Amino acid sequence: MHVATLEREAVSCLEMCNQCGARTTSICSVLPHPELRQLADCATVKTYAPGDLLIREGDTFDHVFNITEGMVMLFKLLGDGRRQVLGFLFKGDFLGLTGGVDYQFGVQALTSVQSCRFPRVPFRRLLLETPRLEEELLSRASDELMSAREHLTLLGRKTAVERVSSFLLYIADREAKVGGAPDLAFLPMTRADMGDFLGLTTETVSRVISSLKRQQVIQLLEHGGVRFLRRADLETSAEAA
Amino acid sequence: MHVATLEREAVSCLEMCNQCGARTTSICSVLPHPELRQLADCATVKTYAPGDLLIREGDTFDHVFNITEGMVMLFKLLGDGRRQVLGFLFKGDFLGLTGGVDYQFGVQALTSVQSCRFPRVPFRRLLLETPRLEEELLSRASDELMSAREHLTLLGRKTAVERVSSFLLYIADREAKVGGAPDLAFLPMTRADMGDFLGLTTETVSRVISSLKRQQVIQLLEHGGVRFLRRADLETSAEAA
DNA sequence: CGTAACCTTGACGCCGATCAAGAGCAGTGG
DNA sequence: CCACTGCTCTTGATCGGCGTCAAGGTTACG
Numbered sequence: 001m002h003v004a005t006l007e008r009e010a011v012s013c014l015e016m017c018n019q020c021g022a023r024t025t026s027i028c029s030v031l032p033h034p035e036l037r038q039l040a041d042c043a044t045v046k047t048y049a050p051g052d053l054l055i056r057e058g059d060t061f062d063h064v065f066n067i068t069e070g071m072v073m074l075f076k077l078l079g080d081g082r083r084q085v086l087g088f089l090f091k092g093d094f095l096g097l098t099g100g101v102d103y104q105f106g107v108q109a110l111t112s113v114q115s116c117r118f119p120r121v122p123f124r125r126l127l128l129e130t131p132r133l134e135e136e137l138l139s140r141a142s143d144e145l146m147s148a149r150e151h152l153t154l155l156g157r158k159t160a161v162e163r164v165s166s167f168l169l170y171i172a173d174r175e176a177k178v179g180g181a182p183d184l185a186f187l188p189m190t191r192a193d194m195g196d197f198l199g200l201t202t203e204t205v206s207r208v209i210s211s212l213k214r215q216q217v218i219q220l221l222e223h224g225g226v227r228f229l230r231r232a233d234l235e236t237s238a239e240a241a
Numbered sequence: 242m243h244v245a246t247l248e249r250e251a252v253s254c255l256e257m258c259n260q261c262g263a264r265t266t267s268i269c270s271v272l273p274h275p276e277l278r279q280l281a282d283c284a285t286v287k288t289y290a291p292g293d294l295l296i297r298e299g300d301t302f303d304h305v306f307n308i309t310e311g312m313v314m315l316f317k318l319l320g321d322g323r324r325q326v327l328g329f330l331f332k333g334d335f336l337g338l339t340g341g342v343d344y345q346f347g348v349q350a351l352t353s354v355q356s357c358r359f360p361r362v363p364f365r366r367l368l369l370e371t372p373r374l375e376e377e378l379l380s381r382a383s384d385e386l387m388s389a390r391e392h393l394t395l396l397g398r399k400t401a402v403e404r405v406s407s408f409l410l411y412i413a414d415r416e417a418k419v420g421g422a423p424d425l426a427f428l429p430m431t432r433a434d435m436g437d438f439l440g441l442t443t444e445t446v447s448r449v450i451s452s453l454k455r456q457q458v459i460q461l462l463e464h465g466g467v468r469f470l471r472r473a474d475l476e477t478s479a480e481a482a
Numbered sequence: 483c484g485t486a487a488c489c490t491t492g493a494c495g496c497c498g499a500t501c502a503a504g505a506g507c508a509g510t511g512g
Numbered sequence: 513c514c515a516c517t518g519c520t521c522t523t524g525a526t527c528g529g530c531g532t533c534a535a536g537g538t539t540a541c542g
Binding site for chain 2: 076078079080082083084085086097098099100104105128131134135137138139141142143144145146148149151152153155156157158196197198199239
Binding site: 190191192202203206207209210 | 487488489490491
């Protein structure tokens, strides 16, 4: 009977993972069965409503996350309230690469979000025993670094129009990878969020979007959707990197 | 005699590594002997003069590097010549984290530079066989990400004075870690390089530095040195993150 | 249907870019 | 040793892109 209980739990773990929205795209996809079980055993599934904070900057760094559904935003605050949005995470993305004792940034849900959370200590133990997982994290860290460098170039050297155009294309590409249409961008964040990502103000973002709409390069849909009517022009105004 | 030759080569490899300026701080410091030998066997030491390019953006990504002496600068170019400086590397830093088939950025020597270069393929093979090395690279990638995020915040949300002050403190801190004095910054790059790192023009960088000098917060030394006369004030104008 | 948050648009202002000129400084060759 | 040359740095005058301030419109939601 004890065995039966274990078996049932094992089955439920697997089922949990098999029903996971990010089963094939999260870091878990590289784990063989016993290691997946090990990870699933210490996992907690949590859901968040739009606006909820997953992490507050300065909180003790005690958990790592898989985003299994929805979209979140990473940000840093300056002492006087200025904010820099560092990036966005989607279904399948991993959160918790950086070391340190505290989280170096806040994380907020932009949509309804589902996450799968692991305590840092057992996760780290599994990591040390599983080179394939370490390899996967390194690969993702490299991708994030590449993306951060694009972002640096945008913030340091692009004009307002180039920034907004690049942003729309970036979001659409990221969303396309998790099942979106290539010429649609869904924008659950506010203009202020976009501004804080792009180093601009709310008003400037709004003006640029209005102008792109007036030129019929994009079309605004309901619920924050944007359709690209002339993607080539959008790419031109985003400027070749 | 064949054996003797091998022994002699082995000794010379070890000596090469023991004389290396970054012996204790480079990624090699985590390698046990046989793996160190393996790496040393495919290493090439190269030196560069100030201004030399180690890597051109778009070159085939075929080598990874340890910087064993001096200072280099990473940068990206836009189509019309605008440039974003992504960061600086010092003695002990590793270059070659990101994947992809091409280098995503250029790398230029700012001082006389010595590097230890490894072909990507055997390096990758060693990496797969040596979890401890993978772990070290992941840790360094995390640090770079953290630093890139600070840089994003600087570019997106700080004023010119805050940017330059942050920059001076950042360079001094990095240099302190490789043996510099804590209240000195050595600046081998031009004002234009600083501007392209900070998202400012040459003239603005120059004006801010002149102003800090006028207020006796810093003092300019010969050969691009800067001494912090009132570090607390500099930290204030860099703004608490 | 009321309320609060978000978005848009206009008028105006300012920080940093641009344009311009001259000073310092290292390297080169007569 | 000095004149020449090219590059970098500094400083001033002016300009303009985006920020700031303000007002009204739109949307989401209880």
